[in-house]
Amino acid sequence: MALDYESLQTIPISYASCSLGSPSNPPPLLDRLHAISAAGFSAIELSFPDILAFGSSHLGHDVDPKNYDELCTVAAEIKRECQKRKLGIMMLQPFANFEGWPEGSDGRKDAFERAKGWIRIMQASGTDMLQVGSTDTPLENLDKARIVPDLQELADLLKEHGFRLAYENWCWSSHAPDWKDVWNIVNEVDKPNVGLCLDTFQTAGGEWADPTTSSGLLEGVLKEDLENRFHQSLDDLGNKVSGDKIYLLQISDAYKVPSPLSTQADDAGLRPRGRWSHDFRPLPFNGGYLPVVDVARAVLKTGFRGWFSYEVFDGGPEGKGKNVDLVAYAQAANKAQQRLIAECAGKKSEV
Template identity: 35%
Template sequence: MALKIGIPTMSLGRPGLHPLDDKLHVAAQHGFQGIELFIDDLTHLAQTRFNNSLLKAAQHTSSLCKSLNLTVICLQPFAFYEGLLDRTTTSTLLTQKLPLWSDLAHTLNTDLIQVPANFLPPDPETGLPRTSGALDLIVSDLQTLADLGATHNLRFVYEALCWSTHVDTWEASCAVVRAVNRPNFGLCLDTFNIAGRVFADPAHASGKTPDAQSALDASLNLLRDSAKSGALDVKKIFYVQLVDGERLASPLNDASHPFYVAGQPARMSWSRNARLFPCEEERGGYLPVLQIAEVFFRIGFEGWVSLELFSRTCADPDPGTPGVHAQRGMESWRRVVARLGLGVDLPPVAPLVDAGARRNRVVEPVEVAVQHRL
């Protein structure tokens, strides 16, 4: 089976706390073949070492990745784009942000930019929505993005988040990709976001939706059937992400919860603080990651598998945090390969990091402003 394993730079430690160079080194040390590069990491590198030049930071990163035999899978997230009611902002994103990201992507030797489904919250002053759920507008915006990107040999990968405002299921994102109908516009499927919408509910005491398993089974049956019928072109799945979530001790439904952020969807607050790598049941993982991942592979997906973890543990300022996360991530991938019988090659086990003292470290919850981050 032709699978390659990657990890996002954000999953190895928080930008501003952990240098990008360190994260790239530990990723390579533990056998990862590629990284999803978060713009926050590149921005911090530019600010601290390259006089705010993103292009020079990208050149440095590209050179280091080449020396470490790491592939940059994609640059992400190109966020808060489609369906905006403020069309002036749409124009600015296309005429200013996109050309810069095109230059950065090519400097990094990648042609792929990730676009999360829009989750821009209502205007904080008026309470009015800032995005439209009209499918024709969403599709038109993404067609424009794809067409402009095609002139620069760029591809885009679209992902539904389980808290996105309008496109919050894999089914909805698949329908969007199908309607966009461009060869350079594809899909990212993510176990956390699939399970996080139909199976999990962090605001409920059980941690689950009322019909959790039956809803997930129905969704996965549709995924299988869509691939079989051709409604989902498996070749349009540009990469997949495998990640679990922590079962919370108490429901995330009011200001008494340490992860609560006013105005932020509970699923987003949960995601920022309590994702886990797959098969980390000992840390509280409870999502049916392997059930979902098995479907990905059985419908014929091949290519990049990325372990996209966000967690309060990424904000641990200990310099060893990136190494701990790289070690956990690769051990997680070993478990996935073994339990699903994937038959893919695995790297030699890297020297162990002493993670025992950090396992139960108290790390402050990550409060992420909804208007700024994925």
């Protein structure tokens, strides 16, 4: 069934604050907010690292990641700066390594302390949504039976404030790397304020592509079979997921890495897709190779017409970083959005 182009033009657009400019040396937050606003975006995803960095300049000293009094002061100031630029704060992100810690463990204690602190930051910043990434803590350190109850408990904490939880499959997650994994978990959690954060990179980068192979694709399967399997997965997404349980779709592409990444985790424990994610994610139609349009079209076929949010980490094709004009780059993201929705609807873009 063809998508109605007119309905796609009503989709609101956001930009992740952490993802404009060089991933390894991000420019000042206020410069990024200016560019995002000037390019016509209506909101940002506010990243926790940006709160820390902006807090250092605003308060004149480094902010402890667990000093929630100071973090709330900083978040309130960022809210004011966004309001000056007619930007909303759509979501706070990325809340990581939360679910599945064994009962009584230090990890579980830390996870819930962080949750309560981040809820305070949400109140100060004026956002109502928390992004939770499917944990990449090694499975041997987790109690998988705790994953659903932990998310239920977090949902209840958020509900007290009228807040929502957007659960995202990180394609390097140790327990839920695919959209089906998080969709099944969201259904088990069964809370009205818990939905999905879907992502073109996380979906295609996990089920179709592979940065550890010379082809850049999953190997060990015929290419035709890979394509058929991936498009069946997208058909399932479009037909089985409830559009009202998708809270946002994050948009980015991926460069094929110049040489295959090691299949082993790095010294910090980050898996290859996590390393790929950090530096090799451009805007769609700008040198990447993922089937971004196919993923976006599948999400739209659920009936979803909520936030499209641009989260790119563009270190250039070599992943070594590049200097960009922030306003021009944000404008290019808006143009990519126009082309994306046109191609999703089967129209030839004039952008």
